[in-house]
Amino acid sequence: MPLHVPPAPAPALRSVLAALGSPTAVREARTPSLRNAQGPVSPELPLPVHVLDRITPLDVPPRTRLAGWRFLIRSGDRAVAAGDTMLTPDGWAFSHFFEGPYVAATERALRQAETIPRHYQPRLLSVPELYMLTLWLHGDTGADGGEGTLQPSDLLVPLAPAPPGIAAHLPHRAADLLPVLTHRLAPVPLLGSPA
Structure with a gap:
């Protein structure tokens, strides 16, 4: 398997396990x-969730920050939900369970990534300005999953549902996709009033 899943912080995993073991947390989810x-x-495939703080000009490296860790919650042979954790002043804590299209899309993108001959470290990259989530395939498989910079050669796989005009589940080099995102977010110039 060419994917090298980074280990999640032990407190993050413990918080998800505790929430799964709590009838109240599961019932209220x-x-x-x-x-x-x-x-x-069971919680599996911990993925660090990074947020692209803002789309930057093409000559400025993109800035990302770690927002949490996401665990796919597996029942039998498929993921039925996901559990998110977040960093608090007291350390890693359970945030919430959720389901929806991004759970299946993440699972599909991971299976797709396993067929790529090159080795990658899977992460998730959120682009809030476009309501977009991508599977980020980081080329440095030994990197700390909570750190690192988006490299031009890293692959980004937009998850479904992707924003209009961006194909879901099609891998793009970061150097190729980021200019498209920058263009999508560029302010539209206002036309002057007719003379």
């Missing part, structure tokens, strides 16, 4: 598939 899961559920 707005995830019917998690509440209705038959048999045991």
Whole structure:
């Protein structure tokens, strides 16, 4: 398998395990598939979730920051939900469970990435300005998953649903996709009033 999944911080994993073990946390989660899961559920494939703080001009390296760790919650042979953690002043804490299209899209993108012959470290990259989530395939497999810079040669795989005009599940080099995102977010000049 060419994917090198980085280890999640132990407190982040413990917080998700504790939430999964809490009938109250599971019952109050707005995830019917998690509440209705038959048999045991387990958190797997921890992925650091980075946020692209803002789209920068092409000559400035993009800035990302770690926002949390996401665990796919597996029941049987598929992911039925995800559990997010966040960093608090007291350390890593459980944030929430959720389900929806990004869970299946993440699983699909990871399977797709396993067929790429090059080795990568999988991460998630959120682009809030476009309501977009991508699988970030980082070329430095030995890097700390919570740190690192988006490199031009890294691959970004937009997850479905992707913004209009951006194909979901099609891998792009970061150097190729970031200019498209920059263009999408450029302010539209206002036309002057007719003379």
